[in-house]
Amino acid sequence: MKLCDAAVGFALCGSYCTHQTVLEALKTFAGETGQLIPILAEESGNRDSRFGSNAQLRHELESLCGHPIWDSIEKVEPIGPKRLLDLLIIAPCTGNTLGKLAAGITDSAITMAAKAHLRNGRPILLAPSTNDGLSVSLRNLGDLLMRKQYYCVPFSQDDPAGKPNSIVSHMDLILPAAQAALEGRQYQPLLMERAKRE
Numbered sequence: 001m002k003l004c005d006a007a008v009g010f011a012l013c014g015s016y017c018t019h020q021t022v023l024e025a026l027k028t029f030a031g032e033t034g035q036l037i038p039i040l041a042e043e044s045g046n047r048d049s050r051f052g053s054n055a056q057l058r059h060e061l062e063s064l065c066g067h068p069i070w071d072s073i074e075k076v077e078p079i080g081p082k083r084l085l086d087l088l089i090i091a092p093c094t095g096n097t098l099g100k101l102a103a104g105i106t107d108s109a110i111t112m113a114a115k116a117h118l119r120n121g122r123p124i125l126l127a128p129s130t131n132d133g134l135s136v137s138l139r140n141l142g143d144l145l146m147r148k149q150y151y152c153v154p155f156s157q158d159d160p161a162g163k164p165n166s167i168v169s170h171m172d173l174i175l176p177a178a179q180a181a182l183e184g185r186q187y188q189p190l191l192m193e194r195a196k197r198e
């Protein structure tokens with residue numbers, strides 16, 4: 001399937017420091033899909049942070065996607081029985097969400113969206129962003145990558161000296177990674193060199 005024909009769910013977790021980078025990536029991604037549905041974790045959609053207000057985030061998401069936000073378990077549950085999505089993208093994907101997905105915990109709009117979507121045997125693309133990506137969350141990420149329908153946006157350490165366990169995905173690669181996931185393959189290379197800081 002081509003991305004231009006696909007119905008894509010785009011879910012944001014609470015890694016607030018990466019939201020602006022994800023929104024920038026979404027600007028180029030938005031015109032490339034058949035349908036783009038924004039999904040927000042309850043935590044992300046109802047709380048301001050030092051990186052911006054939830055009202056602004058919601059406005060930008062709905063403007064870019066041209067679709068109302070799904071932000072509750074009730075709103076995303078029909079993804080399964082109605083086969084609403086061809087691809088689910090979780091970007092950024094926090095360590096908390098990685099752990100819940102690996103353990104099969106369904107307690108939020110995003111984890112419910114994943115469970116419902118997997119019912120149909122369709123791909124999920126993760127874009128991990130977490131300070132413990134090379135420590136406790138590493139086993140959860142590895143667990144998910146061994147499962148049939150999970151794929152990952154390439155990532156690297158974002159600050160090896162200051163935060164040696166921290167990883168962040170290269171959000172500018174969401175588009176090609178999404179197309180690869182729709183084709184049933186992992187976009188490569190998965191591990192990338194850290195982007196040079198200015």
